[in-house]
Amino acid sequence: MAELTLLVLGDPAERELVLLERLPQQTRIMAGDRPEAFAEAVSEADAILCWFSRRELLEAVWPDARRVRWVHSASAGVENVLFPALIESPVPVTNSRGLYSDSLAEFVMGAVLFFAKDFARMIRSRQAGVWDPFDVELIEGRWLGILGFGDIGHAVARRARAMGMYIAALRRRPELSRDHPSADRVFGSEALHELLELSDYLVICLPLTPDTRGMLGEAELARMKPAAVLINVGRGPVVQEDALVRALEQGRIRGAALDVFDREPLPEGHPFYALDNVLLSPHCADHFPGWKRRAMELFLDNFERFRQGLPLRNLVDKRLGY
Numbered sequence: 001m002a003e004l005t006l007l008v009l010g011d012p013a014e015r016e017l018v019l020l021e022r023l024p025q026q027t028r029i030m031a032g033d034r035p036e037a038f039a040e041a042v043s044e045a046d047a048i049l050c051w052f053s054r055r056e057l058l059e060a061v062w063p064d065a066r067r068v069r070w071v072h073s074a075s076a077g078v079e080n081v082l083f084p085a086l087i088e089s090p091v092p093v094t095n096s097r098g099l100y101s102d103s104l105a106e107f108v109m110g111a112v113l114f115f116a117k118d119f120a121r122m123i124r125s126r127q128a129g130v131w132d133p134f135d136v137e138l139i140e141g142r143w144l145g146i147l148g149f150g151d152i153g154h155a156v157a158r159r160a161r162a163m164g165m166y167i168a169a170l171r172r173r174p175e176l177s178r179d180h181p182s183a184d185r186v187f188g189s190e191a192l193h194e195l196l197e198l199s200d201y202l203v204i205c206l207p208l209t210p211d212t213r214g215m216l217g218e219a220e221l222a223r224m225k226p227a228a229v230l231i232n233v234g235r236g237p238v239v240q241e242d243a244l245v246r247a248l249e250q251g252r253i254r255g256a257a258l259d260v261f262d263r264e265p266l267p268e269g270h271p272f273y274a275l276d277n278v279l280l281s282p283h284c285a286d287h288f289p290g291w292k293r294r295a296m297e298l299f300l301d302n303f304e305r306f307r308q309g310l311p312l313r314n315l316v317d318k319r320l321g322y
Helices: 015-022 055-064 084-088 101-116 119-128 151-162 189-198 218-222 241-249 291-308
Strands: 004-009 027-032 047-050 070-073 143-147 166-170 185-187 201-204 229-232 255-258 278-280
Touching: 004 015, 004 055, 015 291, 047 055, 047 291, 055 084, 070 291, 101 119, 101 151, 101 201, 101 229, 101 255, 101 278, 143 151, 143 189, 151 166, 166 189, 185 189, 189 218, 218 241, 241 255
Parallel strands: 004 027, 004 047, 047 070, 143 166, 143 201, 166 185, 201 229, 229 255, 255 278
Antiparallel strands: none
16 A cells, blocks of 8 residues: 655644554654644645644645645644635545543533532631531532533533433534433524523533634623523633623623633633632643543544545534534
């Protein structure tokens, strides 16, 4: 079989890249985090692995990568991969969809319990040496709203259903989930406000696309119950951050659990740091032990499929953005 050339866009010192040694010996591998690292190979590249790199690097090498027949994103989100020239090209894009769903779903349930049982109050009381009994909330019978009913949303729904919660999901094509065993109600995009009004806990699992950017702003947050909690494990810019800060500061919603933000790392002095009703994760809710190794193993499986001309796993709809 002919030699294949693979460009790996990312930090060449990352330890998981050693797993690329499993590729067939005739595979030529070039790794780097600057465009000049690929000068000798870019014109002969057959495939590109975006190893948690920024879109600007892929855009820089793309004009000379005229032979490329496949691009893979080690992330599940592809906003750092897609750009107009790639979208318009016939080159397929795949991602790591599904790899992080279980870890994110566990974080969601932890966040639900954090607010329902008011763990923050218990921690404050213990630190103050105060015996402070209070009533805690039962999540059984509460409504969990899920925006984006894909792999992550399904994983969340299974766990929430097992704990007695009711599930309301919103997706672009609701007919695909009408009979889903973990969903009590499935809404189309036009019923967003109805789902917001119903939800005691609102989980955002949406990718970042032109349609989802800024999807939740002042008007949408105003539809939520005053005792509702917003949990975002999708992408930060889906929620208008200034509007969320105001809603939290003014107590118009009970709280928020956030794993993603407009800017990362979250800038020093950001209002989220000072809010007692925010559970803040530094975008690590999906960083379980071995997560990068599993991302590489998924790529290696897909590379073998590519080499043999078999259907690729996790094809992305480039125009929809996921």
